Amino acid sequence: MSSLRRSLQNNRQTLKKTASYYLIHITVAAMVAYAVTGNLIASLTLSLLEPTVQAFAFFFHEKAWQRWNARSAAVPAEAQAA
Numbered sequence: 001m002s003s004l005r006r007s008l009q010n011n012r013q014t015l016k017k018t019a020s021y022y023l024i025h026i027t028v029a030a031m032v033a034y035a036v037t038g039n040l041i042a043s044l045t046l047s048l049l050e051p052t053v054q055a056f057a058f059f060f061h062e063k064a065w066q067r068w069n070a071r072s073a074a075v076p077a078e079a080q081a082a
Contacts, residue, residue: 011059014066018059025051 008015030047037043 011063014059014062017062018055021058022051022055025054 026047029051030043033043033046034040037046
């Protein structure tokens with residue numbers, strides 16, 4: 001199995017959360033941008049650009065939290081073994 005395919009399998013839950021967050025963020029951003037600008041094209045452009053960047057940031061943020069939680073869980077186990 002390729003490393004990309006394995007990574008997709010290993011991160012399926014995080015990718016699903018990222019996708020749902022992305023859709024909600026686009027919807028909210030489009031409504032806010034339209035309310036501020038009154039321009040449909042500008043609101044669509046803004047609502048696609050910013051959430052796309054945020055979706056990538058969210059994915060890596062979620063992965064960092066998973067690593068942190070795994071390390072936090074490992075520390076008490078190591079302390080008990082000592």
